[in-house]
Amino acid sequence: MSDFDYLDKKNIYLDSACQTLRPQQVIDMMDEYYHEYNSCGGRVKYNWGIKLDEKIKETRKKVLNFVGKSSSKYTVAFTLNTTYGLNLVLNQLPPKFKKIITSDIEHNSVFLPTMTIAKRLGIPRIVLQRSVDGSLVYDKNDLSESVAVLNSMSNIDGRELVNLKEIANDLHKTGGIVLIDAAQGISHNQKIIQESDFDALFFSGHKMYGPSIGVIVIKKTLLAILDIGFIGGGMVEEVESDTYKLISDPDDLNSRLEIGLQNFAGIIGLSASINWIKNYQQEGVTTQAYQEKLLRFLFDELSNIPNIKLINSSPSSIVSFYSDKIDAHRLAIFLSAQNIMVRSGYFCCHYYLKNLKKYPPLVRVSLGLNNTKEQVDFFVKTLQTIMTNL
Numbered sequence: 001m002s003d004f005d006y007l008d009k010k011n012i013y014l015d016s017a018c019q020t021l022r023p024q025q026v027i028d029m030m031d032e033y034y035h036e037y038n039s040c041g042g043r044v045k046y047n048w049g050i051k052l053d054e055k056i057k058e059t060r061k062k063v064l065n066f067v068g069k070s071s072s073k074y075t076v077a078f079t080l081n082t083t084y085g086l087n088l089v090l091n092q093l094p095p096k097f098k099k100i101i102t103s104d105i106e107h108n109s110v111f112l113p114t115m116t117i118a119k120r121l122g123i124p125r126i127v128l129q130r131s132v133d134g135s136l137v138y139d140k141n142d143l144s145e146s147v148a149v150l151n152s153m154s155n156i157d158g159r160e161l162v163n164l165k166e167i168a169n170d171l172h173k174t175g176g177i178v179l180i181d182a183a184q185g186i187s188h189n190q191k192i193i194q195e196s197d198f199d200a201l202f203f204s205g206h207k208m209y210g211p212s213i214g215v216i217v218i219k220k221t222l223l224a225i226l227d228i229g230f231i232g233g234g235m236v237e238e239v240e241s242d243t244y245k246l247i248s249d250p251d252d253l254n255s256r257l258e259i260g261l262q263n264f265a266g267i268i269g270l271s272a273s274i275n276w277i278k279n280y281q282q283e284g285v286t287t288q289a290y291q292e293k294l295l296r297f298l299f300d301e302l303s304n305i306p307n308i309k310l311i312n313s314s315p316s317s318i319v320s321f322y323s324d325k326i327d328a329h330r331l332a333i334f335l336s337a338q339n340i341m342v343r344s345g346y347f348c349c350h351y352y353l354k355n356l357k358k359y360p361p362l363v364r365v366s367l368g369l370n371n372t373k374e375q376v377d378f379f380v381k382t383l384q385t386i387m388t389n390l
């Protein structure tokens with residue numbers, strides 16, 4: 001009995017980096033909201049709404065616990081997705097920072113907004129390198145009074161920001177802040193995140209076995225200095241003809257980033273996905289141990305196929321490659337004919353892959369906790385057959 005039994009077994013989904021599948025428990029939890037207490041959060045006095053408010057509160061606590069932070073220092077706001085959250089906070093930064101720092105291997109969701117924000121604030125934007133081990137290469141002087149926006153895990157080859165803790169410490173010493181794109185990292189490595197003193201963290205429920213929803217975990221001190229300009233229902237204490245006063249209750253500061261009615265079923269489903277990630281086991285071993293074995297197998301097998309050029313220098317649940325013998329999109333179509341779903345293209349990392357590295361479009365295989373050894377084996381064998389018949 002699997003939590004994904006509703007799927008047709010012939011399908012092999014290898015695109016979890018884009019969007020993970022949803023375990024039955026997450027779908028059930030969202031259905032429960034729709035069927036049993038479909039109401040508005042944060043504003044009603046009837047029973048359904050009170051039950052919903054309790055569950056939303058519980059989800060915020062669960063998120064904080066998941067990323068190892070306390071409610072005395074941080075708050076959790078829900079939004080559309082990682083991209084929206086990043087834009088929301090970046091667009092409301094006060095004009096006190098001197099530079100924007102990012103890296104060459106960022107998703108367009110970071111790479112592009114850091115351009116527009118630097119322009120808007122009239123400050124320089126610096127693009128630093130990331131080593132093959134994922135660490136940011138920097139000089140402490142690079143960081144003074146700056147806003148650094150970096151991913152904790154790349155969506156190309158899974159490399160991780162292994163020096164995040166030091167980056168955050170170095171930034172704070174000079175009045176800077178660090179904003180973390182954890183879209184990939186959140187479901188793979190919470191430790192890097194938990195151990196760092198980040199100022200804000202952004203991720204998407206749909207990349208962690210949850211519903212389509214965005215999450216912002218932000219320091220209350222940063223939230224308090226944002227220049228709130230995206231404004232509307234659910235955010236104010238008082239309104240006069242030309243002025244308003246934002247909600248100031250320290251336990252409700254999240255309202256400053258939650259404009260209008262929220263995706264309540266999504267918030268409820270997210271809570272179920274956190275439970276699921278924490279408790280899921282495959283073949284009696286922890287997900288981490290199971291995944292390590294599977295991703296090593298994938299990496300070793302791909303490394304042995306002639307004419308496949310791997311981008312990864314080490315195993316990861318996200319592996320990208322290209323071949324001079326066949327276009328990546330054609331290869332993805334051939335694989336799809338065998339019900340294998342992989343991504344092809346530049347995965348929203350155009351600068352790094354196309355401009356900097358001059359790679360052709362790539363194929364990306366990304367494993368989820370639902371994938372089995374048999375599925376990876378079938379994928380590898382199918383790829384081998386395609387490559388030998390070219």
Ligand SMILES: Cc1ncc(COP(=O)(O)O)c(C=O)c1O
Pocket residue numbers: 017018081082083084107109110151153154155181183184204
């Ligand atoms: C590293 C990284 N950052 C940001 C994003 C954007 O996430 P979303 O589309 O959920 O906003 C993605 C999506 O693939 C990603 O992989």
